[in-house]
Amino acid sequence: MDISALSTADEEAVYLVAKASAEADTPDVPPWSRAAFLARIHDPWPGHNFEFHVAHDDDGQVAGYVELGLPQLDNLSNVNLQVTVHPDRRRKGIGRALYTLAVERARALGRSHLIGPTVDRRPDGPAFATAMGAKAGLAELRSRLDVADFDALNLDVPIADGYRLVQWTDHAPDDLIDDVALLDSSLMTEAPSGDLNWEAEKIDAARVRESEAAIIARNRTGYSSAAVHIGTGRLIAWTQITCPNDDRWQAWQQITIVDPAHRGHGLGLTIKVANLRYARSTRPELRAIDTFNAADNVAMLRVNEAMGFRRRETWSQWQVTV
Ligand SMILES: CC(C)(COP(=O)(O)OP(=O)(O)OC[C@H]1O[C@@H](n2cnc3c(N)ncnc32)[C@H](O)[C@@H]1OP(=O)(O)O)[C@@H](O)C(=O)NCCC(=O)NCCS
The missing domain is CATH 3.40.630.30 (Gcn5-related N-acetyltransferase (GNAT))
Structure with missing residues (x-):
């Protein structure tokens, strides 16, 4: 497996990972459309910069990605983190590798708080966050x-x-x-x-x-x-x-x-x-x-x-x- 910064050639595959993951984790909510997801990459939410890094399996397939949301005008010590691994490729260490990279990037950028959401209906997100040493900071309801x-x-x-x-x-x-x-x-x-x-x-x-x-x-x-x-x-x-x-x-x-x-x-x-x-x-x-x-x-x-x-x-x- 290798991790590299998102390239244009990987955008479609990254979108398909996001879609498959959303369909598995919140099946009753329509996933982001392709156009909306691409806008998320190319038209960053105001007041934020974003970094996307992509994990490829040994066969070259995109298996997962990490998105770092970096507020620019406030919350300057925070990173809004989203680690996503394709449902068929979970429990192989890809999430951990993406998270490790995110920590390196946060430190390099002088940021110290990583914040990210998980849905509780599947064990994957909460078990992963706990394994990474995170603490639950806010309970939410959909x-x-x-x-x-x-x-x-x-x-x-x-x-x-x-x-x-x-x-x-x-x-x-x-x-x-x-x-x-x-x-x-x-x-x-x-x-x-x-x-x-x-x-x-x-x-x-x-x-x-x-x-x-x-x-x-x-x-x-x-x-x-x-x-x-x-x-x-x-x-x-x-x-x-x-x-x-x-x-x-x-x-x-x-x-x-x-x-x-x-x-x-x-x-x-x-x-x-x-x-x-x-x-x-x-x-x-x-x-x-x-x-x-x-x-x-x-x-x-x-x-x-x-x-x-x-x-x-x-x-x-x-x-x-x-
Ligand atoms: C959370 C997620 C990124 C984990 O990806 P992954 O590639 O499966 O993670 P890893 O294989 O590196 O797992 C690392 C550790 O997390 C824990 N873990 C992950 N999924 C787990 C599960 N379903 N049950 C129990 N422990 C789990 C384990 O401790 C695991 O280490 P181990 O396999 O050596 O026991 C993936 O499930 C996902 O994309 N979920 C939806 C999005 C999400 O919730 N993202 C996280 C918050 S931003």
């Missing part, structure tokens, strides 16, 4: 909303007095973009993050615009609903659903955040319900929405359950200091 269950609830959640609803597709209005950036940058510290070494992200209007472009580059449409406080004109709550444009039956419920000063008015539920209806107004094929939450994020889980989300599985975010 929940799914069957849209038919949502319809059956027939929820009526008008927006609280003093607020108005704003909605957009892909691009936030210019006059609200600074408030979107402010809310986005507070997410890391407002949502529970367990023992993980995560600090608030530095997000400004330009970075929000880059994220909007990155979502489009991944062939997804972003639907947003938000609440404006009428008295001040400030945007104080925001939620987003991103919908893959290839597998159109499923989507991801992403960020939901309400400014702490405006909590207690039901705004979280109001904007999430409104946003789902908004997304479906142009995407009638949508049948399922998946979302991740910290397992101890009681407030958000309560909102999700009120909408009909049901827990599917637990995940762990692991952390190791090198």
Whole structure:
């Protein structure tokens, strides 16, 4: 086996490893499309650099890869790590070799915290992380909303007095973009993050615009609903659903955040319900929405359950200091 930096010639094989792995580990979620995965390589998520290294078997086949996500504007001591080995080639030491390389790269880059997720439904990821000396730093849940269950609830959640609803597709209005950036940058510290070494992200209007472009580059449409406080004109709550444009039956419920000063008015539920209806107004094929939450994020889980989300599985975010 040898490991080398990702070359253009290996991109297709790396995609097929990612797809096979996703199909084995989370069979009910559509894997990334080829176009979206290639955008992940060529159009890095804003504020990050990425390194990909590829393991070849002795017969020259791509057996696995490691992705190092390197935040550039905040979290400068962290590496977001994803080690992936084809399901047919596991337990041969490939994961360990990729991890060893990742540790070398982290040290060379002056970074000390490696953080990465595993799904608990298979032993591979958690057993591997434990064997590498990592500690579980955050328990997460993936929940799914069957849209038919949502319809059956027939929820009526008008927006609280003093607020108005704003909605957009892909691009936030210019006059609200600074408030979107402010809310986005507070997410890391407002949502529970367990023992993980995560600090608030530095997000400004330009970075929000880059994220909007990155979502489009991944062939997804972003639907947003938000609440404006009428008295001040400030945007104080925001939620987003991103919908893959290839597998159109499923989507991801992403960020939901309400400014702490405006909590207690039901705004979280109001904007999430409104946003789902908004997304479906142009995407009638949508049948399922998946979302991740910290397992101890009681407030958000309560909102999700009120909408009909049901827990599917637990995940762990692991952390190791090198
Ligand atoms: C986790 C993963 C990368 C491991 O790849 P791999 O090539 O099978 O790993 P290795 O063969 O190098 O295993 C190293 C050690 O991890 C442990 N391990 C890995 N899989 C295990 C399993 N299913 N059961 C028990 N122990 C396991 C063992 O201690 C193993 O050493 P050993 O084989 O000498 O006993 C692979 O299963 C995978 O791609 N999973 C999905 C993605 C993921 O969870 N990535 C990890 C977090 S970013």
